Amino acid sequence: MQQNTNLYFNNPLIHKDRRLSKSPSKWISSFSCEELKPLIVCRGPIRKEAMDVYEEMGISHYGILLSEKDSIVYPNALSPELRQLTDTSRVHRVPDYTGASKEERIERIQQIISIAIDNGYDSVFAGYGFMAEDDEFVAALENAGLRFIGPCSGTQRAAGKKDEAKRTALQVNVSVTPGVDNVTARTLLKKNKTREQLRELVKAEGLDLDPKLINDKDIALEDLADAILFASYSKGIDLISIEELGNQVQYECAEMFKKYPGARIRLKAIGGGGGKGQRILGASLLMVKQPTEKQIQEAAAAAPGLVREILGEVKANGVGDNKNVLIELNIEQTRHNEIQLLGNGQWCIALGGRDCSLQMHEQKLLEISVTQEGLAQEIAKAKKARNSKQVKALESDLTVLKRMEEESERFGLAVGLDSASTFECIVDGARHYFMEVNTRIQVEHRVTELVYSLKFTNPDNKNEFFIVESLVEAMALLALHKDRLPRPERVPRFGAAAEARLNATDASLSPSAGGYILYWSPPIEGEIRDDQGISTPNPDTGQFMFYHLAGAYDSNIALLLTKGEDRLDSYNHLSKVLCSTILRGRNLATNLKFHYGLVNWFIGNNVMAKPTTRFIVPYLTLVGxxxxxxxxxxxxxxxxxxxxxxxxxxxxxxxxxxxxxxxxxxxxxxxxxxxxxxxxxxxxxxxxxxxxxxxxxxxxxxxxxxxxxxxxxxxxxxxxxxxxxxxxxxxxxxxxxxxxxxxxxxxxxxxxxxxxxxxxxxxxxxxxxxxxxxxxxxxxxxxxxxxxxxxxxxxxxxxxxxxxxxxxxxxxxYDLKVEEDLEVTIPEYLHDTDLQAAMKKILVPPPSTKADEIVSPGGGMYYGQEAPGLPPFVSEGMHFEKGQPLFILEVMKMFNKVPAPFSGTIDKILIDSGDGTIIQKGQPLFKVTPDEKFVEVDPQEIIRQKQAQTNAYLEVVL
Structure with a gap:
């Protein structure tokens, strides 16, 4: 374990090795985790990281779980960790991790429990996948006598579900986003308006509900309806239909549009995350100060369809599933900040923040550390430069960060947090709003590890302590020694850290599946690369092994991290890493160049800038x-x-x-x-x-x-x-x-x-x-x-x-710029959706096609209808308008509605209309008759135009 302060060396009471059993101190060695026997039921970089950390901790009996989507054949390996874990008895397989339905999910949970018990594992680590915050999964493990290396089921229920977390936040005086958190209860009350009707419903359905609750006249009807719904989930029945829910969401959205004119509304599944299960509606009302009733109703009319998409995306559309959806005011000019939390149920500690505002499709791209020490350092620099506006902006950030850290610890204690979690907020100027808690370790957790380590001190001897620099290690310690672990002290390590998510996306950041990585240059000095072991050579030949970027999972390939004395230093290191990285492959598209351009945009402007979550799309438009x-x-x-x-x-x-x-x-x-x-x-x-x-x-x-x-x-x-x-x-x-x-x-x-x-x-x-x-x-x-x-x-x-x-x-x-107060000025025209769509096509031209065909813009899974049981988007003989959805293309877990590039008539559908068909980029899907005739451009004319424009430019420079 690396240390950065001479204080830690040559002192037998201070332990620096992850094998705590090696310490001569009885107190320190008593926290050894070598007896832990974890089964790792996640994939991606976190699986490889867990394997490495466990081995460094002396944990020798661990295993990994593969799904059928994980290939075990080296040339196409989706599980390159197998080059490291060659003991086949510790490699276990299931058809998939979570199942496609509620029944399959229950079956999979029992299968995982059986694998663990039959193979001598005593605990389960689920990384940052959805199983890591599934309270039913965690409860089943606990009931089977297995430890869960993560928050317990009680914390998962109290904090993991977005609606419950929001209610808890209100109870402990945490600022929350305005909105509706119980639309399912309101939907039920639409059908059963009185307490008597609710009582009759419970009786008719035979629900297991405390009679005192039913007869308590002091309990609000909405709270009673919520309790009844939870009883229905336990029984596995539906009391409301998705159609009824969609209608209620539509009504609530209309009411919010009236209350908050000029804003949009965000819909979120209570069990979503990582960009999944979220949609925004109301673009047509954005900036409209006094919308008409007709405009409001037209905007709200999109809600039922979005609700179906959301529930389908998070697999919550089955019978008996909790289908609650949060309806929240979409704070437009926001930054996305999050606080890393760690607790043991009795204490909770915040480990600084991360700015995750640079994101697209609700998925993070570039993540930056935010610490009190780092902001204080930048404030001192700004004061020395006599930049009063920057001083004021940074001091505001410091105040907000302190407030978020205080609230996060308060929330963590309220829900009995007993492992690692993340308290997520949106920041609007000097205000912040609690958004949700991810009851799991985050993809970007290493950003926090690089700026803080944890110092666990013997309460009876302050000179006796051990240092933990890994949150994965801390979670294992908590799983085995939860109650005994004293509240740690956070110790600053490096001044700043940054993480770029290397994804399989094209130049417009659209997912691009199916490519092969044929070569990846070795990491340079100072680079931290979490790549699931893709760069690990064949253990027998030492050769780089080809890696297939299949579309079975999300688009992430690796996490590239750097550290520095301050944020500029970390950005400069990240720029060097991105510049030095060479990726070669077949049909390979990544966002490596995008990151390089973006990082240097900030270096050239100001790395302390405050971009909002709306920055990336206008930036991409300008790049187009x-x-x-x-x-x-x-x-x-x-x-x-x-x-x-x-x-x-x-x-x-x-x-x-x-x-x-x-x-x-x-x-x-x-x-x-x-x-x-x-x-x-x-x-x-x-x-x-x-x-x-x-x-x-x-x-x-x-x-x-x-x-x-x-x-x-x-x-x-x-x-x-x-x-x-x-x-x-x-x-x-x-x-x-x-x-x-x-x-x-x-x-x-x-x-x-x-x-x-x-x-x-x-x-x-x-x-x-x-x-x-x-x-x-x-x-x-x-x-x-x-x-x-x-x-x-x-x-x-x-x-x-x-x-x-x-x-x-x-x-x-240069009109896209950072002002003195660190706010980013985005020219209004860059928000124009038509321009954004046009520049997306400039960045990645659509596949060449005939004038009477519409082809797939990329490879993926084809869906001809919005949801099972609904009519198809198009049929033969049907006329379609430009921009009208023609089909859904699922690529790397992203569901994309593909709009018509022009108006016309469908003459023939060239693909089986059944859902789930795999299609390739450029594959013809429809024979059509366009409304307008296309005119081909003479190639020679294009050359003449380029030369004429070049000549005009030369008049300026020569």
Whole structure:
């Protein structure tokens, strides 16, 4: 176990090893967990992490559970941990983890219990999957005499269900989001309006309910209805239909639209999580200050369909399932903050926060640590810089963080939290609202581990303690020694941490299943990579094993983490990790470049910025505009045009014209190779433009360089991971002759700056000095002339780099910015849904198709109807409008309604209309007759247009 303070070393009373039994201290060794025998019933990076931590703790008898979706064949392995756990007696299999229905879920729970008991396991660890917060699963384990390494069933019931958690939060004075948490009870009361009717219902259905409860006139009808519903779940019957529930949700939404004009409403399944089981409605009312009754009813009419989607997504649509749905005001400009909690039922400790605002489809992408120490450090920096607005913004964040930590500990004690959980909030300026508690370890838990460790001290001897740096380890300790563990002290480790979720998604962040990873570069120094063991080579050959990104699970491939002294340091480390990561594969799409561009956008603006959960889609839209504009530039044409330009410039000077031509030819690939890479990848371009925005200015319609473009070029090669490496393929690095030319130029300017007493930031001043006929810096006239000639040769053609800045200028790229108070300004037009959809197609053009066909935009599972028993979206002979849903495509657990790209008529359905059919990207689904005739564009005309646009750009830079 690593430590970072000399205090911990050379002291026999302080233990640093995860094998606590090794300590000479009886008190410390008494907390050994080597007798624990856990069965790991989860998958993904957390399974591999648990295996590693358990082995480090000396836990030798652990096993893992595989579903039939987990391949055990190395070439296609979805379970690469099998390269590490080669004892087949500790590998167990079930058809799937949770079952597709309530009956299957009950069957699976019993199957898991049998596997555990039959194979000598005494406990179960479920990671951060849905089984980790299933109170029925946990209760069944407890009843079978097994430990659950996580919160007990009582805590799960009190905190894990979103409706119960919200009610508990209100009771302990925790700020909550406005809304309705008992719509199922209200639905039941719509049918049974009086206490007598409810009493008759209980009798007619034979429900097991305390008679005192039924006859208690002091209990509110809604509370009684709730109790009756819970009794019906136990019996496995439905007292309300999904249709009745949908109608009640529709009514409640309409009432909330009236109460909160100009806002949208969020619907959430009480057992959802990770983006599943959530929908937002009311986009048409957003910013409408006084909606009409008709507008309200039209917006609310979407509710029943969304309720069906939500319940289907979280598998809560079976008979006897709790179908409650939270109806909440959607706080529009919010940040998503969460507090890591740990408790033993008697004490609860908050371990700082994480900002998870950078997300899309309700799924997190980039997660950043938020600690009191870190904010205090940034406040001190802002005060030193005399940035009063930033000081005020950071002080507000610190106040909110302290309040959230206090409330989270209060909530944890109220529900008897006895393991790890996460208290999630939305932050709106200086206010915050409790959202939910995830009664499990989180995907991003390592972000917290990097900023805090836990110090458990002997209450009878303060010099006797042990340090825990892993939440997985802490959960095991709590499972075995819960009551004995004293309340720990949180000890700061590193100043900040960051985590990027590497996902199998395309450039628009849509899931992309089916690819193969054929090569993954090794982690660099300082990189923490949780990848489920994908990077673990074949134990026999040492070779990298191909990995199939099948669509059976979510899109996450790995978690990439870094740490630093402060947030900027952690961002810079993360940028280096992303830059150095090389992934090669077949049909492989990841969000690696997206992350690289995004991280550098923040580095170039301000890493302490406060983006909201609405940031990513506008940002992606702007990146799409970058690509649209970049596609108008023909870099080869630009270079040849530059040669012609200088030829005309030296028309009366044959020697000068020849020298200019030679100099340009020498620099051809030096300039064009990195420029082509940036123009071909808008995510890379976004990061580059953000980092370099301070290196130029526009002056009278021309670009003026504020820094030597050759220094920018050097940084660009480094940014693209193309700086010289002797062992790298030539295609991936700067070419030798370009490297030598750039090195000579940089050495020339370094020596010249030294002689003229200038810094690298004095490029404008240097240019002015070199324009003077009179020698500067003590040079003689002849030497000065040679210096001027060399300067002209080194700088010629560098103007072409300015084309990249013109892409930013023409797209208003820099209008998306961070203000002094750290708020992010998003231009209003970037919220336009039509523009967002158009730019999504620019980022990832749809598959080529015939004019009379509609094809699948990606691979996945096809559903022709919204839910079983409902009519299909389309039928043969039916007319459809542009934007109308045609089918649902499930990809990596995401359910996407695919809209019609144009209006037309369905002539023939080319696919079996039955649900659950696997389809491929580009597969024809419908033969259609479009309403409008498509006109093909002449390819030569496209080339002419690109060259014309390039010429217009060149007039600005040359």
């Amino acid at each position: 505009k970058l690509k649209e504009e970049a596609q108008k530039i023909d870099i080869v044409h630009a270079f040849l045009s530059a040669k012609k330009h200088y030829g005309k410039l030296f028309a009366d000077d044959a020697e000068g014209a020849k020298a200019a031509s030679v100099a340009l030819d020498r620099k051809g690939t030096l300039l064009t190779r990195p420029m082509e890479m940036l123009l071909n990848d808008p995510h890379l371009l976004s990061g580059w433009l953000s980092l370099n925005k301070c290196n130029y200015r526009m002056e009278q319609g021309k670009i003026v360089w504020l820094r030597n473009p050759l220094l920018v070029l050097e940084d660009t090669y480094r940014y693209l991971n193309m700086d010289w490496r002797a062992d790298a393929p030539a295609a991936e690095v700067i070419w030798t002759h370009d490297r030598d030319l750039l090195a000579d130029a940089l050495a020339f300017y370094a020596k010249l700056r030294e002689k003229l007493s200038l810094t690298a930031q004095d490029f404008v001043k240097l240019n002015d000095m070199l324009a003077k006929d009179k020698p500067q810096g003590g040079y003689d006239k002849e030497t000065w002339a040679r210096i001027q000639s060399a300067h002209a040769g080194y700088e010629i053609g560098n103007e072409l780099l300015g084309l990249l800045f013109l892409v930013a200028e023409h797209t208003n790229f």
